[in-house]
Amino acid sequence: MATNSTFGTLGVAAVLCVVCSVMVSTTAVKLKPMQEQNKSLDIKKNLLISAGLLKNTKATKSEILSAFEKVDVKVVDLGSGSLLEDVNPNKVDLKKEAKDPNFNIIIPGNKDIAKIKTRAKRSKVYFVKADGEVSMIVLPVYGKGLWSTMYGFLALAPDTKTVKGFGFYEHGETPGLGGEIDNPRWKSLWKGKELFGENFEPVITIVKGAVDHSAEGSQSKMDSLSGATITSKGVEALLRYWVSDSGYGHFLEKFRNGEIQI
Ligand SMILES: Cc1cc2nc3c(=O)[nH]c(=O)nc-3n(C[C@H](O)[C@H](O)[C@H](O)COP(=O)(O)O)c2cc1C
Known part of the structure; x- marks a missing residue:
C-alpha cells in the first residue's frame, strides 16, 4: 500500500x-x-488526622499504616444499629452505596436536614483501641454546605457524646470563608464539645460569633465561621443528622448499653 x-x-x-x-x-x-x-491510604490518613492520631499531613505510607494498627473497622447496619460481622469493610464503598438503589434509602424531605437525599443502609465505624479498650469511635459523616457536599470524620469518646476530634477531608466551600472548616484553630475548638442533651437528643448548635463559655449549655455550642454562616449551619445540620436515630443513633445507643463488644 x-x-x-x-x-x-x-x-x-x-x-x-x-x-x-x-x-x-x-x-x-x-x-x-x-x-x-x-x-x-488517603481515607486512613484523613481519619487518623480527624481523630488527632496523626499530626503530620505528609506522613509516609508506613507511618499511616502503623498508626492505623490501633483501629478496628466494622460495618454497621444503620437501621438496627447492629454490627454486620460477616461483611468485609474493604468491600464496602460508602459513596457508591449511597447512590445505589439496591443499597440506599431515600431520606424523607422533613428528615433530610443534612440535605443528602439518600444514604447507604449501612456504614463503616472505626473503633480506636488503647490497652485493649475502645478509646474512641470514629464515624464517617457528610452533608451539604453552601456549594458542596462536605465529607468528614467525627471522633467520639466512648461515652458517645463527647467530641474527641472532627475534620473534613473533601469539600468545595470557598477558601477563606466556608473553606475555614479546615482551619486548625476552629477544628481544635470541637474537642470536648457535647453533641447530645440529657436524653441523647442531638443539641449541638453553631452560634454566630464566639460562644460564651460561662453560659449554661456552652459545651454544646460552637463558634460559627465568620462570613460563612451557611457552611457553619450545614456542619451543624450534618452532625445532628448523623448522630440522630436517622444516622448512627441506634448504633451509638447499643454501644452505650454495652450491647456491642469489640
Ligand atoms: C463569592 C462568594 C463565596 C462565598 N462562599 C461562602 C461559603 O463558602 N460559605 C458560606 O457560608 N458563605 C459563603 N459566602 C457568603 C454567603 O453568601 C453568606 O453571605 C454568608 O454565609 C452569611 O454569613 P455571615 O452571616 O456570617 O456573614 C460567599 C459569598 C460570596 C460572594
Missing part, C-alpha cells in the same frame, strides 16, 4: 488509534489497583 495515498494515510491513522487505545486502556487497568490502594 502506498503510504502517501488516501488509504495509506487512513490505514496509518487507524493503526495509530488502535495502538494508542490499547496503551491507554492497559495503563488504566494496570494502575487501577494502585489507585484503589492510594484511595484507601
Whole structure:
C-alpha cells in the first residue's frame, strides 16, 4: 500500500488509534489497583488526622499504616444499629452505596436536614483501641454546605457524646470563608464539645460569633465561621443528622448499653 495515498494515510491513522487505545486502556487497568490502594491510604490518613492520631499531613505510607494498627473497622447496619460481622469493610464503598438503589434509602424531605437525599443502609465505624479498650469511635459523616457536599470524620469518646476530634477531608466551600472548616484553630475548638442533651437528643448548635463559655449549655455550642454562616449551619445540620436515630443513633445507643463488644 502506498503510504502517501488516501488509504495509506487512513490505514496509518487507524493503526495509530488502535495502538494508542490499547496503551491507554492497559495503563488504566494496570494502575487501577494502585489507585484503589492510594484511595484507601488517603481515607486512613484523613481519619487518623480527624481523630488527632496523626499530626503530620505528609506522613509516609508506613507511618499511616502503623498508626492505623490501633483501629478496628466494622460495618454497621444503620437501621438496627447492629454490627454486620460477616461483611468485609474493604468491600464496602460508602459513596457508591449511597447512590445505589439496591443499597440506599431515600431520606424523607422533613428528615433530610443534612440535605443528602439518600444514604447507604449501612456504614463503616472505626473503633480506636488503647490497652485493649475502645478509646474512641470514629464515624464517617457528610452533608451539604453552601456549594458542596462536605465529607468528614467525627471522633467520639466512648461515652458517645463527647467530641474527641472532627475534620473534613473533601469539600468545595470557598477558601477563606466556608473553606475555614479546615482551619486548625476552629477544628481544635470541637474537642470536648457535647453533641447530645440529657436524653441523647442531638443539641449541638453553631452560634454566630464566639460562644460564651460561662453560659449554661456552652459545651454544646460552637463558634460559627465568620462570613460563612451557611457552611457553619450545614456542619451543624450534618452532625445532628448523623448522630440522630436517622444516622448512627441506634448504633451509638447499643454501644452505650454495652450491647456491642469489640
Ligand atoms: C463569592 C462568594 C463565596 C462565598 N462562599 C461562602 C461559603 O463558602 N460559605 C458560606 O457560608 N458563605 C459563603 N459566602 C457568603 C454567603 O453568601 C453568606 O453571605 C454568608 O454565609 C452569611 O454569613 P455571615 O452571616 O456570617 O456573614 C460567599 C459569598 C460570596 C460572594
